[in-house]
Amino acid sequence: MPLVNSPANPSHAVPAKIGSVVVFINRTKTDSQRIAVALKAFLDRKKIRQEWVETLPPQRNLFRKMGDLRESKADMVIAVGGDGTLLQAAHRFRGSPVPILGVNIGYLGFITSVTSEGIRRQLSRVLNGDFVVSERTAIEVLISGEKKAVAGWALNDAIITRGSNPHMISVNASIGKRRLTKYRCDGLIIATPTGSTAYSLAAGGPIISPECSVLTVTPICPQALTNRSVVIDSTEPIEIRLDRASGPAELQVDGMRIAKLENTHTITVKTASAPVPIAFLPEINYYDVLAEKLQWRGDGLSKPKYGHS
Template sequence: MTLKNVAMIVNKEKVRAYNLGRQLVTYCKEHSLEPALLPADAAFLGYPEYGMSLQELKQWSNLVISLGGDGTLLGAARLFAPAGVPVLGINLGHLGFLTAAEPEHLEQMFLDLIAGRCSLQERNLLKARIQRRGQVVGEYLALNDVVITKSAFARIQVICYIGNEYLATYRGDGVIVATATGSTAYSLSAGGPIVSPALGCLIITPICAHALGARSLVISGRESFEASVVANKGEAMLTVDGQEVYPLEKGDKVQVMLAEERVKFICLPGQEFYRALRTRLQDSCFKLPEETIVEY
């Protein structure tokens, strides 16, 4: 992997983002790497001369470093996956299940990168399409999940198909369609299975369905999920990785499948999936209450 032009995405709301961001820029310059940031992030760190538009960053960078939590990494992955630029995350959030390094290991992370002590891992993306009265009104990419969900006080019906074959009608709070990567996110909280990220599949998990037999279903990545929404305008929405929200109307059809694009993650020593599963997820519910407030 060529490592010369390093783009940085900074979550400016994180307390440690300013100092660590400036430290990253210093490390880049010390190792003859060229740093660049979005104009707002560059101004925030006090390096306006390193500002560059998003389109320029996509074409210019060999690596993207996200400085924030899993949410920051999800956003960076969706932005840079179509350009094929690898992403590496530094955790300033709570769980940091997808991120590669903790702030206290920043210097060692850089040394590993420079020495080539890292690997490239590809993860699947979802492609979601909304059809309204026969017209496609939106297409979106997601790394973790696409969720058909309700507004605060509504209950909705989601009529689900796998390809052209009817699956079920879920009455409740909605349906999650997740990648294997997203199996440790919202789908897990809703009772879905944990799936190795090496598998190309879709995980369909109903949310609070009013049925005793409603369970998650794992389908092949060669299949597609389709759903019709039964809800009044304003009662249902589609969310992408929990970050982007698109309103749905009665009769809208949602199609979800694996995308052709894939995300490239930089993996450092000690970042193996099962190690992260053992050390990050297992302990999260046993921390003191003040330690479990999630910030994205």
């Protein structure tokens, strides 16, 4: 089972054949019941040991309530939902070498691999070891400056945002020990390459090929219109502080709120020691996924709908 990238971290042993799985399922999806019944019957037929776990709904302190599945001895996690489902699975298995395979029954499914239409055929191949693992950079976040430090983790992004505060926030950022700048903005996104196609992209950040060892720092609606996204080496820690004059802000990781921020806090973001192993079918080409999911045309064949007469 080859690795897609040449990871800085040593590859882990994944059995050539999958004998046991955790199925992590988002039951709020329209098609989830039908898919669950079909998937269970299929896995039973293949004599695959299964543990079924459901996603948790959005709620206060979700980040801390997710429960830890790191000790699972399964050979693979099958996350059935959309990108949010795969993100929640990654949180619950963080640090674990068990690869996560996304089955898309959601809308975008950017980081998923298997489609609901092809589920039996594609899963048969995966169970026989016909898949690759992409080792995805994750980040760790630490808020210090209060009595008790708060720690977070993300596969996509850490976001310092004004939240419900109607005023702009002022954020001082430094990279390594070097000052970057002070942003006056709605927020600041620190994204991994995986997260580069999520909020960061919507805020004007670059798309980063998923196995690059970099992080991006992207302001949300900066008042200085010349502020742009910065791509930095993933070994460099990022330090962020709210300016003394800034209004309140909060910190979110992968779309979950983890703490309110004060200007006495220092937020440190650095690459996590263990990457997240995500399983893909070998023929999946990241750039095709980009073109398809982001609806790029570029074929020059389609005429504009309202051409000149």
